[in-house]
Amino acid sequence: MVSSEPDRFTSFGQDGGASTVDRFGVWLSRRQNTKSVRFIVGKDVCGFDAMFMRGVLDDAGSALLVDVSLVPDLFNHPRVNGIEGLLPDALNALPDHSLDVALCMSMVEHLWELLFTLAHFRRLLRPGGFCAAKVPSWRGKRALELSAFKLGWSPAYEMDDPKAYYNPRDLWPLMVRAGFLPHSIKCFRYKFGLNTFAVCTVDLLDDA
Numbered sequence: 001m002v003s004s005e006p007d008r009f010t011s012f013g014q015d016g017g018a019s020t021v022d023r024f025g026v027w028l029s030r031r032q033n034t035k036s037v038r039f040i041v042g043k044d045v046c047g048f049d050a051m052f053m054r055g056v057l058d059d060a061g062s063a064l065l066v067d068v069s070l071v072p073d074l075f076n077h078p079r080v081n082g083i084e085g086l087l088p089d090a091l092n093a094l095p096d097h098s099l100d101v102a103l104c105m106s107m108v109e110h111l112w113e114l115l116f117t118l119a120h121f122r123r124l125l126r127p128g129g130f131c132a133a134k135v136p137s138w139r140g141k142r143a144l145e146l147s148a149f150k151l152g153w154s155p156a157y158e159m160d161d162p163k164a165y166y167n168p169r170d171l172w173p174l175m176v177r178a179g180f181l182p183h184s185i186k187c188f189r190y191k192f193g194l195n196t197f198a199v200c201t202v203d204l205l206d207d208a
Contacts, residue, residue, distance in 0.1 A: 043100035048107040050074060066090050088117040099124045102131040109135050109162040118178035130201040140194035141165045166196050174199050
């Protein structure tokens with residue numbers, strides 16, 4: 001029987017800040033992530049990585065942040081609606097077509113029910129909106145575990161939490177099954193092949 005219980009009750013970095021390796025990873029990701037920023041100005045954005053979302057809150061029209069726990073200052077931001085809970089259940093009450101952008105950076109590998117969560121992202125997006133997802137690849141797994149278990153550069157408990165890793169050939173079909181049309185999915189390796197990045201756009205005529 002597959003467990004649906006959470007393996008953790010704190011969000012990434014909440015227990016004492018990010019490690020040097022984590023900060024380096026964030027720095028490497030920033031160039032790819034910030035390509036999305038110009039598309040979220042004035043939009044309704046859902047974010048699942050507070051480290052990235054903190055830098056773009058002032059650009060978004062509104063921001064919905066979802067995590068197992070959120071620090072108080074995020075709740076108090078005038079543009080933030082925070083939800084603490086587990087995915088995909090935390091998204092059940094949100095109305096269809098209520099978001100322009102869903103950003104999920106280094107999050108999907110921690111989910112037991114990834115397909116249901118991706119299907120929620122598709123349900124929540126308006127025509128013309130997009131979902132951007134970053135996830136460690138199988139090559140990234142080796143690098144992350146080397147850093148954690150051999151070199152001691154990052155917390156070992158973080159490396160025991162992922163449920164799977166994804167190359168483009170793994171993530172692309174899940175996006176299709178979630179409801180995104182094949183021609184609207186861009187899925188590629190980046191960051192020296194350590195990560196997979198997917199951008200899925202909802203066509204303007206979809207659900208019209």
